[in-house]
Amino acid sequence: MKSDTLLESGYRVTEAADLSRRNSFHVPARAQWLIEVGDSRLLPEVFGLGAVKRSPLLILGEGSNVLLTRDWPGVVLMPVMRGIRILEDRGDAALVRVEAGENWNDFVHWSLGHGFAGMENLILIPGSAGAAPIQNIGAYGVEVREFIETVEAFDRGAGCSVRLDNADCAFAYRDSLFKREADRFVVTAAELLLPRRRELRLDYAGVREELAAMRIAAPNHVAVADAVMRLRTRKLPNPAEIGNVGSFFKNPVVPSTLANELRRENPALPAWPGDAGQCKLSAAWLVEACGFKGLREGDAGVSERHALVLVNHGTATGEQIRALAQRIVDTVQTRFGIRLEPEPRIV
Numbered sequence: 406m407k408s409d410t411l412l413e414s415g416y417r418v419t420e421a422a423d424l425s426r427r428n429s430f431h432v433p434a435r436a437q438w439l440i441e442v443g444d445s446r447l448l449p450e451v452f453g454l455g456a457v458k459r460s461p462l463l464i465l466g467e468g469s470n471v472l473l474t475r476d477w478p479g480v481v482l483m484p485v486m487r488g489i490r491i492l493e494d495r496g497d498a499a500l501v502r503v504e505a506g507e508n509w510n511d512f513v514h515w516s517l518g519h520g521f522a523g524m525e526n527l528i529l530i531p532g533s534a535g536a537a538p539i540q541n542i543g544a545y546g547v548e549v550r551e552f553i554e555t556v557e558a559f560d561r562g563a564g565c566s567v568r569l570d571n572a573d574c575a576f577a578y579r580d581s582l583f584k585r586e587a588d589r590f591v592v593t594a595a596e597l598l599l600p601r602r603r604e605l606r607l608d609y610a611g612v613r614e615e616l617a618a619m620r621i622a623a624p625n626h627v628a629v630a631d632a633v634m635r636l637r638t639r640k641l642p643n644p645a646e647i648g649n650v651g652s653f654f655k656n657p658v659v660p661s662t663l664a665n666e667l668r669r670e671n672p673a674l675p676a677w678p679g680d681a682g683q684c685k686l687s688a689a690w691l692v693e694a695c696g697f698k699g700l701r702e703g704d705a706g707v708s709e710r711h712a713l714v715l716v717n718h719g720t721a722t723g724e725q726i727r728a729l730a731q732r733i734v735d736t737v738q739t740r741f742g743i744r745l746e747p748e749p750r751i752v
């Protein structure tokens with residue numbers, strides 16, 4: 406495959422690409438080929454390249470939810486197409502299209518700046534807009550599935566571009582069709598229905614308190630965005646300063662009967678009732694109860710600010726972080742009988 410440093414052709418190929426600055430854990434890894442694609446219409450051509458057909462493929466956005474444990478012996482494909490535009494203005498709401506390579510937080514700022522409501526709780530989530538549907542990003546009581554009308558993707562199985570509506574995407578807590586069938590669909594754009602008015606979501610623990618601390622008695626969407634930014638900045642380590650991918654484990658969803666049993670022995674364990682007799686437990690609490698918060702093994706560790714956030718203090722490898730994660734899983738399983746599942750993709 407010809408190595409080329411320009412994006413003139415709509416895509417750029419780099420051989421033996423360094424990925425250490427392209428993953429927010431900042432662990433060392435290389436890709437045999439890195440292909441940045443700036444125009445989704447070129448995906449059929451890219452997938453027709455001999456090396457792409459023959460090699461294993463990994464799709465990468467901004468790398469804020471992956472743990473790279475080794476070099477990638479094939480092609481890493483990065484969708485970098487840009488653009489945000491209103492497709493249809495319905496007065497009370499507008500259908501907005503965001504290309505996969507836009508930064509998610511920039512999109513949230515764009516939406517608030519254009520007078521749309523709803524994205525404020527999802528502010529400051531790192532990563533690309535194209536990755537937002539993959540795990541149905543969520544924070545402070547809101548998930549992106551509440552807004553997504555259509556996801557446009559290149560289906561490698563079918564060899565063509567497809568449009569999936571919200572129901573096709575099978576969104577669930579930190580899950581979707583795209584996560585279950587990893588690397589089958591290259592998400593190229595998402596279309597979201599953004600309302601101009603929406604009831605504020607203030608029920609998530611800490612939001613009202615933060616607004617009160619800001620002395621805001623009658624908040625609007627922008628004030629909620631400010632409160633969420635303040636909370637996130639305080640609670641989560643900044644990946645620019647210390648490598649991390651946010652929560653390393655999902656909050657386990659268990660039958661309420663089991664949650665009640667655990668809470669009889671551990672009354673402080675936070676639990677949130679869900680649908681169909683299920684209950685979501687706090688993974689952070691379980692990890693902290695096992696003594697891992699702030700622990701450090703070489704440069705791999707658990708944040709002292711948040712027990713669910715694994716961190717790279719400097720020179721940890723992906724394999725060292727993975728080993729620590731495994732020790733946490735085993736310890737929580739032995740003590741509480743709950744098997745934590747990783748949230749990021751482990752490569």
Ligand code: FAD
Pocket residue numbers: 429463464465466467468469470471484505530531532533534535536537539540541542543544583587588590591592593641642643644649650651652750
């Ligand atoms: P990557 O890390 O590059 O990729 C993640 C997965 O998506 C991989 O499996 C990859 O193959 C796939 N993928 C990426 N782009 C595409 C595409 N265009 N098409 C197909 N597959 C693709 N997440 C939350 O939900 N809520 C939070 O509150 C939150 N807080 C975070 C806080 C911090 C400090 C950090 C570092 C992460 C946090 N995350 C959170 C996780 C992360 O921000 C999201 O998962 C984000 O959507 C990842 O985007 P990315 O572009 O970095 O994806």
Ligand code: EPU
Pocket residue numbers: 543544545546609610640650651652653654655656675687688689690691693698710711712713748
């Ligand atoms: N807690 C502890 N120890 C800690 C931190 C938290 O015991 O060190 C307990 C506290 O009782 C706290 C509860 O856990 O009340 C919940 O903590 P927090 O509000 O920080 O939320 P979380 O469940 O840990 C989830 C998401 C985050 C998202 C926040 C806010 C998952 C796996 N994580 O974290 O998403 O930002 O809620 O909505 O669902 C991510 O996905 O990467 C991510 C950061």
